[in-house]
Amino acid sequence: MALKLVTRSQWGARAYRTPNGATPYSRPRRGVKLHYLGTPYTDRTHDRCDDYVRQLQAQHMDGNGWSDIGYSFLVCTHGYVYEGRGLKRRNSANGSTTLNDQDYAVCLLVGSSELTKPTSAQLDGTRDAIEYCRTSGPAGTWLGGHRDGYATACPGDVVYAWVKAGAPRPASATPAPTAPTPTAPKPTQEADVPTVIDESNALDVQLESGKWLPLAFADEGALLAGPVPALAIDVHLYFDVATTADTKIQGVFYLTNTDGTGASNYLVIDHKGGGGHQFHHSHPIPAGKKLWFQVRAISPDGTPVTLLHRVASGLHWS
Ligand SMILES: [Zn+2]
Ligand SMILES: [Zn+2]
Structure with a gap:
């Protein structure tokens, strides 16, 4: 799968808070830690995903007082990878400065209730984000969840089991149908979850x-x-x-x-x-x-x- 990156300017991110926002940090990382939202989340059409990411950034900056959205990247249910703090900057999602330096933080837009299972497009997008962190971060091959080394339920049992299994691509990942005819068989996307x-x-x-x-x-x-x-x-x-x-x-x-x-x-x-x-x-x-x-x-x-x-x-x- 080709990475479907949505850059900060594409989703309309606010600038990092200055003077000391989103600390530059370019040392190699051990690997990637996955997160979920930890709140109820309902799926939405893709044209509303960037609204959600902007809302999350506002919460992190205005509510938590952070210098930017906490995650390095976020992955929507449609498989798009939103650039949060991105590469070469410290995230603020893993629980402490040491943990934030250690691994990149990638958040799947799934919740602790309502939508709790990632879609196969989302697992593919997350795999793309992991590979992007590895090749361009650089990040090592370690994979885990927020709960590794920190007391939290994040990223939920489904995402955690998947990442500890090595974050495999869904078996029968197929490109989204472009223009299905009325006689076309239904895509069997359920089987990918x-x-x-x-x-x-x-x-x-x-x-x-x-x-x-x-x-x-x-x-x-x-x-x-x-x-x-x-x-x-x-x-x-x-x-x-x-x-x-x-x-x-x-x-x-x-x-x-x-x-x-x-x-x-x-x-x-x-x-x-x-x-x-x-x-x-x-x-x-x-x-x-x-x-x-x-x-x-x-x-x-x-x-x-x-x-x-x-x-x-x-x-x-x-
Ligand atoms: Zn988390
Ligand atoms: Zn989306």
Whole structure:
């Protein structure tokens, strides 16, 4: 995708506040941090996007007393990249001067309610912005969200899972139809928007030392059924703090046929001791297969281990 940049003069930005506004800062950045608006947001036609960006700039300058809009760039649901402070200047969105120096700040115009899921055009635009920061910033390859290193829900679970999966382009990104005829099939843009997985189970489970235990999830026990061409999910497990530090905790994702036969494992992921452990998975699931997860604990003296809480979170494109 070619970057669809909307420059400050194109969206009618106010000038940086002087004398010390939007501090020039040209050192290389570690990478890019993503943000969302953190307020309710409703989608709008693209001719009203620049009104919104100007309104946000006024809020940051007149309400927060900042020298300019806080973000380096903003990406609307139509995939346009609005130049905020832009390159070579420090943003004021990441939470502290150190964090603002460390990474560029890119905000997706999605909210904490109403419109909460980015469009595929927006994910493409965000990817364009990330690449622009890398090539012209320059910025390194680190990717994350406002919540990395700062206590905030920003950029929301959907955007966060996407950026931690490496900010992949939506699988079937196609250019917007220019002049659809009445007989043209409807564009299947829904399929480009990821589905969120967010399951939590606080039931205590006793793990017999050395014995694998398959965990049940919403989809008839399985985590997901194929075909799933792209996904990024994490299983988080929380073990009793009394679990000794030399207790081995192992988790493994595996596939079976739809009827549960023909199990084949991915690599076993090893952790140790009590507290929280995270198991990440991002391999596509072929048609006719289901993805499962199982866990075991091996304690040195053979005592059972208590699993207190489990969460499956992430997203997939199906
Ligand atoms: Zn933020
Ligand atoms: Zn727009």
